[in-house]
Amino acid sequence: MADIPVVLFTLKMAAISTLIIAPLALALAAWSWRAGAKGLLLDAVGALPLVVPPTAIGFVLLELLSRRAPLGRMLDRAGIDVLFTPKAVVIACGVMAFPLMFTAFRVAIETTERRYFDIARTLGATPLRAFGRVTLPLAWRGLLSGVLLAFCRALGEFGATILIAGNIPGRTQTLALAIYDRVQSGRDAEAGALVVWVVVIAWLFVAASGLLIAQQRKRFAA
């Protein structure tokens, strides 16, 4: 039961970060889809955090948010503390989960067949309306799957989080950081219990995501 607060805190941070990046990932995925070949460049940028070490991303975020950088100074002047607060956890989780969500959204939109979008336009719909009324409803399973995958990625985020949020029990410590903390201090049984939490939660969400992807494929293969 002692693990419950850290589990709830991690779920909350992952949920907030996922909700924040979802509109951005959707907008960029839609733009990239419409842009065709030109969108490939954006696809690569969107996928960067997937291949760059999380600590490298964490370092970049740390530099950007520190008082030495214009963004950090601006936040400081506005009285907003970010580094080593739960806000930093949300930022780290969001940045690291973004590529998974963006890539899943891209694939989900791509599999809806552009034809329906085109036909909607010949029926008088603007690109935005055609996307909202035709492409999105057809892609919803894939989109939801992307949200779930990103949520799972945020649940397990470690490298970027520890650099910009630290590992402060009761303030910024997430499940991944707590496991690291327990192992470092030789409390292996406690670490094991936390691992069970992570695995069960992640398994549930990844399974749900896989089910949604299978349904999406089945629908468009028919």
Add this chain to the structure above:
Amino acid sequence: MIELDVSLPLAHFTLAVHCVLDEKVTALVGPSGSGKTSLIESIAGLRRATGRIVIDGADVIDLPPERRRIGYVPQDVALFPHLNVRRNLTFGGDARFDDVVEILELAPLLDRAPASLSGGERQRVALGRALMTAPRLMLLDEPLAAIDQPFRARLLDYLRRVRDLGVPMIYVTHQPAEALSLASWCIVLERGEVAAQGPPGSTLG
């Protein structure tokens, strides 16, 4: 009157069509790969062609598809699978809902899902959906291609009813009989160019 002066590079040749269509129904015929669908998609605004597409005195070539007011029924009909027939029909407007439903006998289908419709029913719904937008031109890409022979005559009858609504129509077909039955003008396309045009009887020989 419809004036086409369309140029569009394709994989193996350039589509270059120049013609004036005065008749209500024009059949567009030609072998596979002659550029018929590309021409239709250019007129609908789904491909960016250069030149002029003048409908009722207005050049629409630079307009996006949604502002052209051209009804397009593609070969695969592309009914929106997540919307029932009624919502497919009214997607682009419902100004002629009662008329269109009556002419195409769509009333029994209104609450059905597209997946549950037969090929002929899907064609009728797609025709109705395009007509609901009150188009100034209808483009039909081989509407009978996927229909079994016994049902073709019935669907042809529906197409005649659409013709009688008075909306100009360009009709892509492989079948001379269809062209003769529906159209009053015929264009034969070969490798992207107009090889012959005239009344279907004389053009199709």
